Amino acid sequence: MNYLTEIVYLIASVLFILGLKGLSHPESARRGMHFAEIGMLMAIVGTLVSGHIVTWTWIITGVAIGSAIGAAMAIFMPMTAMPQRIALSHAFGALAAVLVGVNEYIEKGIYHQELTTGLIGAIGFEVLFGALTVTGSLMAFGKLSELIKSAPITYKGQNFINIILFFTAFGMFVYLIFFPYNSVIFYTMIGLSFLIGIFIVLPIGGADMPVVISLMNSYAGLAIAATGFAIDNKVLIIAGSLDGASGFILSIIMSQAMNRSFTNVLFGAVGSSQVDVSALAEERPITRVGIEDTKFILEQADRVVIVPGYGMAVAQAQHTVRELSDELDKRGISVEFAIHPVAGRMPGHMNVLLAEANISYDQLLEMETINPTMDSVDVCIIIGANDVVNPAARTDKSSPIYGMPIIDVDKAKTVIVMKRSMAAGFAGIENPLFYSPNTKMLFGDAKKVLQELVAEFKK
Amino acid sequence: MNYLTEIVYLIASVLFILGLKGLSHPESARRGMHFAEIGMLMAIVGTLVSGHIVTWTWIITGVAIGSAIGAAMAIFMPMTAMPQRIALSHAFGALAAVLVGVNEYIEKGIYHQELTTGLIGAIGFEVLFGALTVTGSLMAFGKLSELIKSAPITYKGQNFINIILFFTAFGMFVYLIFFPYNSVIFYTMIGLSFLIGIFIVLPIGGADMPVVISLMNSYAGLAIAATGFAIDNKVLIIAGSLDGASGFILSIIMSQAMNRSFTNVLFGAVGSSQVDVSALAEERPITRVGIEDTKFILEQADRVVIVPGYGMAVAQAQHTVRELSDELDKRGISVEFAIHPVAGRMPGHMNVLLAEANISYDQLLEMETINPTMDSVDVCIIIGANDVVNPAARTDKSSPIYGMPIIDVDKAKTVIVMKRSMAAGFAGIENPLFYSPNTKMLFGDAKKVLQELVAEFKK
Amino acid sequence: MQIELIYILILAGFVGFEVIRKVTPTLHTPLMSATNAISGISLVGSLVAAGSDHQTAQILGFIAVTAATINVVGGFMITERMLKMFKKKEKKQS
Amino acid sequence: MQIELIYILILAGFVGFEVIRKVTPTLHTPLMSATNAISGISLVGSLVAAGSDHQTAQILGFIAVTAATINVVGGFMITERMLKMFKKKEKKQS
Ligand SMILES: NC(=O)c1ccc[n+]([C@@H]2O[C@H](COP(=O)([O-])OP(=O)(O)OC[C@H]3O[C@@H](n4cnc5c(N)ncnc54)[C@H](OP(=O)(O)O)[C@@H]3O)[C@@H](O)[C@H]2O)c1
Numbered sequence A, B: 001m002n003y004l005t006e007i008v009y010l011i012a013s014v015l016f017i018l019g020l021k022g023l024s025h026p027e028s029a030r031r032g033m034h035f036a037e038i039g040m041l042m043a044i045v046g047t048l049v050s051g052h053i054v055t056w057t058w059i060i061t062g063v064a065i066g067s068a069i070g071a072a073m074a075i076f077m078p079m080t081a082m083p084q085r086i087a088l089s090h091a092f093g094a095l096a097a098v099l100v101g102v103n104e105y106i107e108k109g110i111y112h113q114e115l116t117t118g119l120i121g122a123i124g125f126e127v128l129f130g131a132l133t134v135t136g137s138l139m140a141f142g143k144l145s146e147l148i149k150s151a152p153i154t155y156k157g158q159n160f161i162n163i164i165l166f167f168t169a170f171g172m173f174v175y176l177i178f179f180p181y182n183s184v185i186f187y188t189m190i191g192l193s194f195l196i197g198i199f200i201v202l203p204i205g206g207a208d209m210p211v212v213i214s215l216m217n218s219y220a221g222l223a224i225a226a227t228g229f230a231i232d233n234k235v236l237i238i239a240g241s242l243d244g245a246s247g248f249i250l251s252i253i254m255s256q257a258m259n260r261s262f263t264n265v266l267f268g269a270v271g272s273s274q275v276d277v278s279a280l281a282e283e284r285p286i287t288r289v290g291i292e293d294t295k296f297i298l299e300q301a302d303r304v305v306i307v308p309g310y311g312m313a314v315a316q317a318q319h320t321v322r323e324l325s326d327e328l329d330k331r332g333i334s335v336e337f338a339i340h341p342v343a344g345r346m347p348g349h350m351n352v353l354l355a356e357a358n359i360s361y362d363q364l365l366e367m368e369t370i371n372p373t374m375d376s377v378d379v380c381i382i383i384g385a386n387d388v389v390n391p392a393a394r395t396d397k398s399s400p401i402y403g404m405p406i407i408d409v410d411k412a413k414t415v416i417v418m419k420r421s422m423a424a425g426f427a428g429i430e431n432p433l434f435y436s437p438n439t440k441m442l443f444g445d446a447k448k449v450l451q452e453l454v455a456e457f458k459k
Numbered sequence C, D: 001m002q003i004e005l006i007y008i009l010i011l012a013g014f015v016g017f018e019v020i021r022k023v024t025p026t027l028h029t030p031l032m033s034a035t036n037a038i039s040g041i042s043l044v045g046s047l048v049a050a051g052s053d054h055q056t057a058q059i060l061g062f063i064a065v066t067a068a069t070i071n072v073v074g075g076f077m078i079t080e081r082m083l084k085m086f087k088k089k090e091k092k093q094s
């Protein structure tokens, strides 16, 4: 590789780092992304002019098709389909890594017999992790877009089979280190790895997919870094490490905020400890409230906090929420949004939806910021959130979510909960908040109820 | 270099990084330093067993002498002499870098004629920055320990001479890139660089030395990183970069907190814009207060904040401050310490002194933390601080410190200022705080006054 | 295998860790799609394969180029689309 | 000169920048003495010079070893001494 290309790759790496640094604040985020885009462009152009390219047909065709598909996905994909899209992308990224690995194996191995220990190690790691990520991400995509039954699929001896598969693939990897030219073993290992990807995602429910996606992000990053080792390309190593770190940290954040042990997550055993909800019943008294009364309560308030959750996303109610916020604003009532780190089904889910509805990002407050001031809140409106406001996490030691940080809505003077029924949320557990004396339940689909409420305000 | 040594160096580098990460909190700091120590030990042992060592006499002698001196300095140096000690260390570190560079030049250049462009570039950079740091740091040491007149030494054409010197040295560096074997030029360049170090520190006053020290820290780091390039040693590159970043960031923090432009600092032109203080007079009325009244005021308070400054360090009053804090504590009065980032004459100066006096680090609050709560403070005691509590920074656009962040002591209900006179502080400007109606002046040496106050409490 | 590459891997890991930890939770979704886009860097390896003169390499490379390009183009475009939505109140929005 | 070393330099610079920015201001003085101690890493280069068989190298190396050792030993010891002073209230100190 010539010196100039190396310098170009170095600059590209720096631009990627600066790009991600930009995401530390919404203000600098777009500039950061422009850095990253320039970096990518430089890396691509640097590669094209490096003199290694002899035929252009396939490159041009590939880039053209890829750009068309990529652009179409970016333009037409609704924001709510983001998790699916991200899952699919991991599959693409990992696929490219696997193919480059296979090609390297053929090139260096079959044609030139130059597979050093280091090289086969890198290639082996690359295809192992890559292949697993391809099918794992496709499974996640399928479950999220409901192409595959999203409920956990379990059967007897599942763990045992997974462990056997994993160790067989790993054994082949070790074998290849010593006998790198046995291509049957090489391809069988890839095949096994594809299988493993499917099998580890099978037992995981659709709602747990975001954790899987983040882990796949991390694995794809590792595969790309390994590619860098295989073809001695430092920008791949750096970009791969950045991706790996990103996926890793997001899964840590999610598992902490969901009160799951991280080891649980790391070994793919996210599983589903869904509790049987049927036992829950509406025995204890609850207070219902209607649209008109809700309007009346809100009008009396000085400070209103809105807590959005998964239900808001499902109901696509973000724009109507915005209208409500505008109405309150007009009346001089202060409106803030309290965002729990794992509200919804994807890290940052609520922020994207509310931003889409044109809500200023400085109205979106993190849990740590809003909690200390919660007792001066007059009305807290909970829109399709459940687990993230469950006070059992603070008070009930026997609760499965005990210790999980929550938004302390129960400290507000009045709490209005919008949901369709008394059904439980993701964690499948009862929520004592609903029975608290200062809580009023406003039943119905979030979007419909909000539309009625806004209409009431506009009267 | 063999593979094992490289791995050892890699682990050492990681341990250095983890060591510095530990300093993000007092709790993890000591563990972090143990990591760094283990890293250093590994790097040294790894070098010794790498097989490059043929004679041991000089090594053993050097290590023995160095350890003795180092240990003696560490044990007997009082905390107040910390800036001097640090300045001196930079000189030692840079000296080692210069000597390694010269040796490399002789070895590769004179004996083997192997000076590639990259190598002479690295060596040149190393000795240039190294030599400048050696003499610059020695000058700083001299000024801080009053061995040299600490006032700025200026003369006509000073800037001109410095620029000429600098460009001559730089020109020689460029010349060497093309004609690396001209050893006369090489040694002359080193000599010039020693001179430059002296000359750039001459015009800087003793009080400005901490900025110089931080810059020298940064330069020493760069010299060490360059050594790494010269002898192809990655742990030197990494450790050097860490040092370089540290010095660089500390000088940015200092210049921001002192309201100096960073370019000013970067180019060594820290200078002294000391204003003539003689014009200041005690025309406007001030309120004095005595020991007994101070005790009375303090006894009425619920929340007391102590703001220490340079004067506390000079008077060595930290232990007496601690006694006062204990007395207040006994009476159930809450005591906090508000620490300005550049209070004193060294970053973190106040924290070290107060920690030495056994004050718990969670009582030491940063400016940003304490300022928002300042208006609920009953009494604020200012001990030998001046600039860092000067409200002109907030209110007076014409003040040279306008815009500098300060501790908003003027928002406290009562302010007691302990200092010896109406004299100005480091910035040499008047402080309107002293004339404010809720300020009471308690004149005298900080230690003496505090001793009397504590005695009054103990009565 | 060069030891330098391992140094680069580990240092980049540290950088990644520190930088990502500072990403504001508000932007975690854009972060995911941005890293997606950056993962398209495997394009660099794919281009060389697709542009070589071996036929197998061309075919493998072609698929890899297509997949990686989807990530690059799609990833950056959708990140931009999302980030554009994050606006500060212009006056009092509406 | 190897390009890898430049990668290492730049990545280490990023790491240094991020890590140092997170150092609490309370510990800025210990930070200065800790980086002093770490700067003693030039010992590694000095040892090789002092242990070689050229006389000039031995003399230069000897001085360098002495200087660097002062930093290592002195720097770590004084940092420890300072950090030991940073204590949390055991109960209510006194
Ligand atoms: N963010 C992430 O990255 C992530 C990833 C994986 C898992 N999770 C988990 O997801 C959960 C998120 O908590 P959350 O409070 O946002 O959601 P949640 O606990 O799942 O509760 C959502 C609530 O919304 C209601 N809802 C559903 N559709 C609705 C509609 N159309 N209109 C009105 N209400 C509707 C449901 O009650 P009804 O059926 O009665 O309407 C449900 O109780 C956490 O347990 C978290 O651990 C998050």
Ligand SMILES: NC(=O)c1ccc[n+]([C@@H]2O[C@H](COP(=O)([O-])OP(=O)(O)OC[C@H]3O[C@@H](n4cnc5c(N)ncnc54)[C@H](OP(=O)(O)O)[C@@H]3O)[C@@H](O)[C@H]2O)c1
Binding pocket: B207, B208, B209, B210, B211, B254, B257, B258, B308, B309, B310, B311, B312, B314, B315, B341, B342, B343, B344, B345, B346, B347, B348, B349, B383, B384, B385, B386, B387, B388, B389, B418, B419, B420, B421, B422, B423, B424, B425, B426, B427, B444, B445, B446, B447
């Ligand atoms: N921390 C750093 O890294 C750093 C580095 C370089 C410069 N600086 C600068 O240093 C200044 C620090 O501010 P500061 O408020 O701490 O100090 P300052 O503004 O220099 O004021 C110190 C005050 O202490 C008083 N004092 C001196 N000796 C005393 C004694 N024995 N007993 C009682 N009082 C005594 C002096 O007044 P009397 O003479 O009337 O007693 C003086 O006004 C800032 O301007 C900062 O920019 C700081």
